[in-house]
Amino acid sequence: MPGQQPDEWQHHAETERTSQLPSFYSPPTDAQHTSRGDADVSHPDFSISSDPALGTSATSPPTPTPKDNRDSINDTSVDRNDGAPSPASSALLPGTPLNPPPPNSLLSPAFTPPATPGTATPSSLLLSEPRGVPVDSSVPSGGCGSKHPRLLEQLPQVECIVRARIPTTTGAEMFLHLYTNNVDNKEHLAIVFGNTIRSKSLDAVREGETEMDRLVRGAYTGRLYPGRTTSLENAGGSATERKEPEEGAQSQPPLVRIHSECYTGETVWSARCDCGEQLDEAARLMSLPSNKAGGIIIYLRQEGRGIGLGEKLKAYNLQDLGSDTVEANLLLRHPADARSYGLATAMLLDLGQKEVRLLTNNPDKIRAVEGPNREVVVKERVAMVPLSWKGKGGFRAPEVEGYLKTKIEKMGHLLDPGALPR
Numbered sequence: 001m002p003g004q005q006p007d008e009w010q011h012h013a014e015t016e017r018t019s020q021l022p023s024f025y026s027p028p029t030d031a032q033h034t035s036r037g038d039a040d041v042s043h044p045d046f047s048i049s050s051d052p053a054l055g056t057s058a059t060s061p062p063t064p065t066p067k068d069n070r071d072s073i074n075d076t077s078v079d080r081n082d083g084a085p086s087p088a089s090s091a092l093l094p095g096t097p098l099n100p101p102p103p104n105s106l107l108s109p110a111f112t113p114p115a116t117p118g119t120a121t122p123s124s125l126l127l128s129e130p131r132g133v134p135v136d137s138s139v140p141s142g143g144c145g146s147k148h149p150r151l152l153e154q155l156p157q158v159e160c161i162v163r164a165r166i167p168t169t170t171g172a173e174m175f176l177h178l179y180t181n182n183v184d185n186k187e188h189l190a191i192v193f194g195n196t197i198r199s200k201s202l203d204a205v206r207e208g209e210t211e212m213d214r215l216v217r218g219a220y221t222g223r224l225y226p227g228r229t230t231s232l233e234n235a236g237g238s239a240t241e242r243k244e245p246e247e248g249a250q251s252q253p254p255l256v257r258i259h260s261e262c263y264t265g266e267t268v269w270s271a272r273c274d275c276g277e278q279l280d281e282a283a284r285l286m287s288l289p290s291n292k293a294g295g296i297i298i299y300l301r302q303e304g305r306g307i308g309l310g311e312k313l314k315a316y317n318l319q320d321l322g323s324d325t326v327e328a329n330l331l332l333r334h335p336a337d338a339r340s341y342g343l344a345t346a347m348l349l350d351l352g353q354k355e356v357r358l359l360t361n362n363p364d365k366i367r368a369v370e371g372p373n374r375e376v377v378v379k380e381r382v383a384m385v386p387l388s389w390k391g392k393g394g395f396r397a398p399e400v401e402g403y404l405k406t407k408i409e410k411m412g413h414l415l416d417p418g419a420l421p422r
């Protein structure tokens, strides 16, 4: 409709959607009524929405969830997610006069800029660290639930074969590390924030390689510049020499997020899950100037909780036919969650990390990433509370709320459903 603004379109669409919502859904307030990208890029209140106080009232205390058996395979007692297709959702399809295109901010790549570069207002909130809760997976009351995932006895072998500096649209810089391994042929990634975290396998000297080889595969210290010819910043150092950490850098373990690939949520603007928002939020927290300990996003190519994109799309159709996310997997004869985290453990060790602060709501992930002999220890869990639950932007849709509800009820995720805005 000519002249209509995107936010008017969204309001119109939301009004229609609200009439189709399942009982646990409530219409958002205006403050929460923004898309993921809108909130991060153009919301004028972004410095407030940057409140890193994760793990506040919206999170559960670090105690096991009351629902002991979170393995949902035999659990038929929980509510179903009403995934029925809503006529109103089709009004959101882009490209027709009645169907507005997604806002510009949603057309950006998966790593949506947390703020327009140079426009963020520094505030005390921005400078504070995200709050975590201590966890100890070695005791039942340690805040990681009671389930013990089955772990391989031996960690996989991993090797970082190349790294490159990625200046981001936020102004923050990160180093993308690409790994190979001995268990699959996928390119798993480590997105490293901060200049003190280095990969041992990348830095190791390879037989016969030249200095140019080292520069090209990213095994250098300091920064590249036109005409540089040596991989070491200072002559006389060794190839694995590390820069002295900044003062305070090692005072606490780095923030770590183990993130599983989600093409739909990270690339094609799906409102069925909060994966894109979680990736953006993890990157934002890791880039905060106050975060001296650095950060690592281990990006694992286990799309669709390990079942792959094709099967996940079938699961979405089953969800539109009335199944929840767990039931849909089971109907397709997949486990509710087919992922493993041994590669993440091995990558963290390669990056020199034995203790981490983990950004997650998933208790199984905490135990699994620690490895069979607790090679890596999760010292703290930092909750990933949906931004819309905190009134800090984000987005709301019946699909994502069904998705989160199922995670809480069937998969034991440590999120307090009471914190869901009504």
Ligand SMILES: Nc1nc2c(ncn2[C@@H]2O[C@H](COP(=O)(O)OP(=O)(O)OP(=O)(O)O)[C@@H](O)[C@H]2O)c(=O)[nH]1
Residues within 6 Å of the ligand: 258, 259, 260, 261, 262, 263, 272, 273, 275, 278, 302, 303, 304, 305, 306, 307, 312, 315, 316, 325, 329, 359, 360, 361, 362, 365, 384, 403, 413
């Ligand atoms: N099979 C299936 N996978 C889904 C669905 N929605 C999202 N996913 C996948 O679920 C995974 C989400 O992973 P994460 O966000 O890393 O992990 P998590 O278990 O939700 O735990 P958190 O750390 O608390 O976020 C991604 O691989 C998505 O592709 C769904 O409906 N069905």
